[in-house]
Amino acid sequence: MASTKPRIYDLARIATRTEDDEKERKQKQSDLTKQIIAICNQLGYPDKTSSSSIDEDLMPKLISSLNEAEGLDLDLDGVNKELQVKKTTKKSVKTQEEAQEKQEIKPKQKLRVVRRIKPSELTQDLALLPPIQEKPGVHTSQQVKPSPPPQIQQKPIQPVVQKPVEEPPKEKQEIPQVAKKKQQGGKPRISVPLQPFRVAKPTMVPSMMGRTKRPSSRRGSQEREKEKKKIEITTVIDKPGIVTITSSLTVKELADILLLPETEVVKKLFEKGTIRTVNQTVDFDIAVELARSLEYEVITEEEKEETKLRADISKEAEEDLLPRPPVVTIMGHVDHGKTSLLDAIRETKLKITDQEKGGITQHIGAYQVEVLDYDNKKRKITFLDTPGHEAFTAMRARGAHVTDIAILVVAADDGVMPQTKEAIDHAKSAAVPIIIALNKIDKPEAQPDRVLGQLAEHDLLIEDYGGKTVCSKISAKKRENLDDLLTKITLVADAELGNTLRANPNALASGVVLEAELSKERGPLTHILVHNGTLKKGDCIVAGAVAGRIRAMFNDHGEEIGEAPPSAPVEVLGLSSTPKAGDTFQVYSSYQEVKNIAEERQQKVKEGKKTFGLVDVSSKIREGKMHELKIIIKADVYGSAEAVAKEILKLRTDEVVVNPIHVGSGNISESDVDLAASSGAIIIGFHVGAESNALREAGELGVDIRTYDIIYKITEDLEKALLGMLEPEREEVKLGKAEVRQVFTFGKGNKIAGSYVIEGKIQRNQIAKVIRNGNVIFEGRIDNLKRFKDDAREVQTNFECGISFNSYNDVEEGDIIECWTIIEKQRTSLT
Structure with a gap:
């Protein structure tokens, strides 16, 4: 049965009830919650969180310590009276009989939320750890395995008002690549690892980290130069830096970025099954994969733009920033109940699941709902639903990077599956809090303890087991315990994110493109999420390499609106064409400005066209060693077409290559048929049809057009076609x-x-x-x-x-x- 004891955040709320300003009250409530947790540790009650209950014998001690430390005037009877009033207010929402029945049927789960540790605090604690003994002949990256961060010791409570935590001063020493970036005028970014990295020996001083003492022995200049190079390479390997890769590049350019010899890059590529010479081009995806395998932090063009968006918000004046709704991404494996959960939350008559072929979400859906938080106040939450099928990896990654909180839906009867692991990695990479929604708990074959044990193996230990991960056991189908999940979302948003959920509604709007499609009736439709500012009808906007003026906007209910505030998902009309999913958008003051920016970006796109494998593939096809199947892919939205292309490319072998010569959104047109006829390609349509003129021309020219609703069927049919092209x-x-x-x-x-x-x-x-x-x-x-x-x-x-x-x-x-x-x-x- 659910506990009726008061919680720590209840006591903090009562202590700050006299504050008039809502913003100052929430800030003081958050600070006081941390103060109470620290007092609990002093009094011998460790491992308390903001949602932990307070025992009867602990309450008087807490009130006495708070009065002494904070100069408050709290008394036990007054606090108990306030708690009783809050309890009575909640019960008045429903009849006493309904509340009692609900309490007997579904007890509430104990909730514990712990504040996240800042990287700066982690760095100080890591410095206290003993150095790692390096085994001779073994590389550091092979020895050091990630381990949980050290426990942070609580400092004694002083009888003064708690001050904001100041960031510790940055270290003077820097690794070579960071120092190099500073010389070029760029702002360095340092990733703090969970484990201390190996530091070079005192006698081996890296370049640009202070003066190097001249050796006493007289050695030749060549020998000293060799030793210097060894030192620099050792330093780079010990702690790789941050690199930016935005398009395909040559082996020589990649070697310069990774600070490795060209021969070493060629060798690494060969180990991954890619043969390249120094002047040949390396595909964007392979270059990123290679850099990450060498433990570099890679920033792509999309991540660069997203970082810029967040930086723009941080530049806003403090008085202009107001709270915004949290953006919550629902992630998980195929058919684990993500879309059913959204359907249950929205409580709409039109079931979202019924609209998806095979019960699998095909592209991102964004919806905004209004809920009651832990203080019974109305709050808005924006939900993103991401596809679970393995083909939509890029779309799930985009969903994780535009979110504030990740809801990981795991079926209690199925457990941790491949896309579950991938969703965990995406959420951790985006550094967002994770809430576990253990779904299908009502099924007889459900095994919640086994599933929670699997999640613990991925560093997601729930609070009931002594961890810090928030968990809610639900049944989306029967709509059980959904209020508990929504309450925990608002609580995590306040306790862990704090002042980061803010935006300036008066600024020029900026955000990210979720999806884009080409409608036959209305033209290019773009689904966007506003990050900062307010998007208005008539605004001049540039999204990726596409410009336009907002002609109309529609909310998630299909209603036309005049403006969209921060965290609002909207569908807009007015762009000249369809941008790519994941592109960022920005509003500017004039149309000429957005037009110039779009033209400049279009030129960059043309220059950065991928040329991976063109020389090798063409020569093999001419020699008869490789067969080629050309394909034109059209889908309802560009993200789905991109996912289909990525899935099809997996069918490539040493004997046959699948070449998507064109990928786009919208219905199959005459121009697509002309391109297929001239190049000998077949046309694949995903969630789209073919225009009547296109069908007639395809029949005359003998062009094969195939349309599908489920991605599995595409790969099955293409695999059969490719098998016929292979030598027996x-x-x-x-x-x-x-x-x-x-x-x-x-x-x-x-x-x-x-x-x-x-x-x-x-x-x-x-x-x-x-x-x-x-x-x-x-x-x-x-x-x-x-x-x-x-x-x-x-x-x-x-x-x-x-x-x-x-x-x-x-x-x-x-x-x-x-x-x-x-x-x-x-x-x-x-x-």
Whole structure:
């Protein structure tokens, strides 16, 4: 049964009830909550969080300590009276009978939320750890394994008002790549690892980190230069820096970025199955993967723009910033109940799940709902629903990077699955709080303890087990315990995010593109999420490399609106074409300005076109070593077309290559058919149809158009088509063998092997292997096969025959002649 004891945040709320300003009250309430937790530690009650209950014997001690430390005038009777009033107010929402029935049916779960540790605080604690002993001959990255951060010791409580925590001064020493960035005028970014990294020996001082004492011994300049290079390379490997990769680049350019020799980059690429020379181009995805495998922090163009958006908000004046609704992303594995959870939260008659083929979300949906928080106040929350199918990895990653809180939906009857692990990685990479929604808890086959144990293996230990991860056990289908989940979302938003959920509603709007599609009736439609400012009808906007003026806006209910505040998801009309999902948008004061910016970005896109594999693939196709299947992909939204292309590219092998020559959104048009006819491609439509003119032209030109609603069917059909392009498998089958018992000579010294078939059969024109003393001395075709003086097609076991070869004339008595044939089999797999 749920506990009726008061919680720590209740006591903090009562202590700050006299504050008139709402903003100052919340700030003081948050500070006082931390103060109470620290007092609990002093009084011998460790591991308390803001949602922990307060025992009867602890309450008087807390009130006394608070009055002394903060100069408050709290009394036990007054606090109990306030708590009783709050309890009565909550019960008045429903009848006493309904509240009692709900309490008996579904007890509330205990809630504990812990404040996140800032990187600056973590750095100070890491400095206190003993250095890691390095094993000789083993690289640091192989020895050091991530471990939980050290426990932070609580300082004694002083009887004064708690002051804001100041950031510790930055270290003077910097790694070479950071120092280099400072010389170029750029602002360095340092990632704080969870484990201390190995530091070079005192005698090995990296460059740009102070003066190096000249060695006393007189050594040659070449020897000193070699040692210097070794030191610099060691430093780079110990703690790789931050690199920015925005497009495809050559091996030489990649080597310069990674501070590695060009030969080393070529070697690393070869180890990953990619053969490149110094001047050849490396694909963007492969370059990013290689950099991350070397423990570099990689910033892509999208992440760069997102970082800029957040930086713009931090530049706003403090008095202009107001609270905004949190953006919550719902993530998880296929069919674990993400969309059903959204449907249950919205409580709409039109089921979202029914709109998705196969019950699988195909692209991001964004919705805003109004809920009651832990103080019974109305709050708005923006929800993002991300696809769970493995093909939509890029879309899930975008969802994680535009969110404030991640809801990880895990089915209690299924457990941790591949996309669950990927969602955890995305959320951790985005550094956002994770709330576990343990769904399908009502099923008889549900095993919540087993699933929670699996999550603990991924560093998600819930509060009931002594961890810090918030968890809510729900049933989206039966709509059980949803209020508990919504309350915990608002509590985590206030306790962990604090003042970060703020924006300036009076600024020019900026945000991110969630999706874009080309509608036949209304033209380009763009689904966006406002980060900062207020987007208004008539604003001049640039999204990625596309410019336009807002002609109309619609909210998540399809209603036309005039403006969209921060954290609002909206659909806009007015852009000249469809931008890419993940592009950032910004409003400017004039249309000419956004037009110039869009043209400049379009030029960069043209210059950065991917050329990965063009030389190698083209040469192999010309030589007949590789077959090519060209494809044109059209989908309802660009993100889905991008996901289909990525899934199709996985079908590529050493013998056949799938080449998406065009990827776009909107219905299949005549221009698509013309392109397919001229290039010999087939057209794949995903959630789109073909225009009547396009169908007629395709019939005349013999262009193959295929449309699908589920991505599985696309890969299945293409795999069958690719199998037909592959050379059949050739398998050698042994037919029989004969022993040479006498050698006859006829004509001009030609020899005939008088043989006896001891196994199987011997056939003319099949492959023969002549074996002598266990070694194959000849392999060729049986040109002549006789049975006595007559030619024979084949000779069976226990019969004599004569065998001769046109290209071999050195058979001897005792030789074994094996007869083989080659059988061709249709390939059943691309691998």
